[in-house]
Amino acid sequence: MNFADLSNLALRGLMRRPVRTFLTILGIVVAVASMVVFLSLGEGFRRALGDQIGNIGPDIQIQLAGSDSSSVFGSPIPDVPVENVARFETLKTELGIRQVIPYLLTARGNFSGSGYVILAYPFENTKLTDVYPNMKLSAGRWVLPTEANEKVAVVGAQAAKTAKLGLGDELRLSRTDRYKVVGLLEKGEGFTDSAIFLPFQSLSKTLAVQGKATGIALKLNDASDARAVANDLNKRFEGELKAQTQGDVVQVLDRAIAIGDAFRFGISLIALIVGGLAVANTVMMGVYERTKEFGVIRAIGAKPSFVFQLVVWESLLMALLGGVGGIFVGWLGTLAVNFAVRDLISVEIAQITFRLAGLAIGVATVLGLLSGLLPARTASRLVITQALGRN
Amino acid sequence: MIILQATDISKVYPSGESSVTALNHLSIGFEAGKITAIVGPSGSGKSTLLNLLAGFDRPSSGSVSHQGIDITGMPETNLASYRLAHFGFIFQNYNLVSILNAQENVELPLSLASVPKAKRNSISSEILKRVGLGKRTTHYPNQLSGGEQQRVAIARALATNPSVLFADEPTGNLDTTTGTGILELLTEPMEGSQNRTLILITHDMEVAARANQIVRIRDGKLEA
Known part of the structure; x- marks a missing residue:
């Protein structure tokens, strides 16, 4: 049959x-x-x-050795001493590091619909587009290098919606600290959409974590060297700091x-x-x-x-x-x-x-x-x- | 010429601690092209004999051969193919496949034999016409009367043009008039076909009277 x-x-x-x-x-x-x-x-x-791994930005992220390896962005409490930035600055030429960027990261709200992420970068020497090349403004302006100590914010499209923020509104992070929204981002993909970007120094004071960072991001001249540079850094700072590439992050x-x-x-x-x-x-x-x-x-x-x-x-x-x-x-x-x-x-x-x-x-x-x-x-x-x- | 030969066959069924002998060292030959009626009282071993001759079951001892080929020791797969190629079966309860219509029932052995669809259709249509069901081809068994179902069963048995046709009480469930019609149909293909042998089991002596040979069985043995 x-x-x-x-x-x-x-x-x-x-x-x-x-x-x-x-x-x-x-x-x-x-x-x-x-x-x-x-x-x-x-x-x-x-x-x-x-989709997002390119938007995470840095080729290498530095965190404290022994911090929670399952956390991509580092420990929930900023614990990386900022003075380490200078140590990496000295290795720039030797290891082909283009930029050393300390950052702070904290989350607000939860999955009730009001959650967003706060990311802070030192805008005195860093542009958001250095870290996120595809990012675009829909209204307002970027944070200026002169506003490193000001309470200003650039807000992602989804975060603006969930935190009910418009251009010129104020984001209240504590009883005394209010950040003025100077720029709104175009809707994009992924977590940057749900992020609010603040100056590093200002947020350090607001969170009372001066001198500490959640992590340090390294941009390399040649991103394909990331693995070798990370290995080198892990040897140099063994037991003190750990370097993770995007690949490591993806792997984790x-x-x-x-x-x-x-x-x-x-x-x-x-x-x-x-x-x-x-x-x-x-x-x-x-x-x-x-x-x-x-x-x-x-x-x-x-x-x-x-x-x-x-x-x-x-x-x-x-x-x-x-x-x-x-x-x-x-x-x-x-x-x-x-x-x-x-x-x-x-x-x-x-x-x-x-x-x-x-x-x-x-x-x-x-x-x-x-x-x-x-x-x-x-x-x-x-x-x-x-x-x-x-x- | 003997086409089917049973030689010294016995069939013993276990029954608890003891056993029941259904056939006891029975030998019989069936001539090609002849009609043989096997008669005997209930429990005499008629159906057991037919099961062994048709290859549905294997004897406890002895052998059955068809056209000189011993079918007793054939592996199950080969025996199935052998039945498909050489034997046709008609049961008292018709035993049509309920999910298939009349034509599909007739075509079933042909599709098992991998006959192409077009050829299957032409064979089944032709045979159904011959048994008087040319206009009932798409009817399912539950839409057919007992007599019609038995006609479909006969058509199915004839579809592969077998050399031996086995019929177990083919008119047992039918009224006299319908039974007579079925019997005429069954004996009709014999005319002009020198090679087809019909072996039928019956209680009905009128049915048996149409046979060329009557074999009587009692207690698993041939009666003298």
């Missing part, structure tokens, strides 16, 4: 009990959709990471995402196993109900392997239909997730990639195969005379 006839027969077999088949496929749809939504979060983070983030993926896959695995058992149950019931029919097919000349293929194909068809449906429902789920968090962060947190869709179809295929094996074995080993009730 050719593949088309086999498929036709398998489909007819499934349509014999359409409600049961539909409910079983629905179970697979739910299981695969939950897996797709869970794992799409990792894919979204990963893609956002790829990717590892964190991978751990998250494994965790989420573990959760969705439960749903997948339940879905698989539902398929196995449906197929097995179908086999028991059609014992006589399989006996007839075998009697008129079907080989045991034909019956085996027929049952496995029925199981696979259900799982594959469930897989495709699961990807579609999962895609709807990611739209819902992205819609829900759109006002919180300007990154599409959930994304379905070809890799994820492929994984979903692969998992559904394996599920279908495994679920169909036992019923198929049972069906192919039927004794004809017993199946026909002839002895």
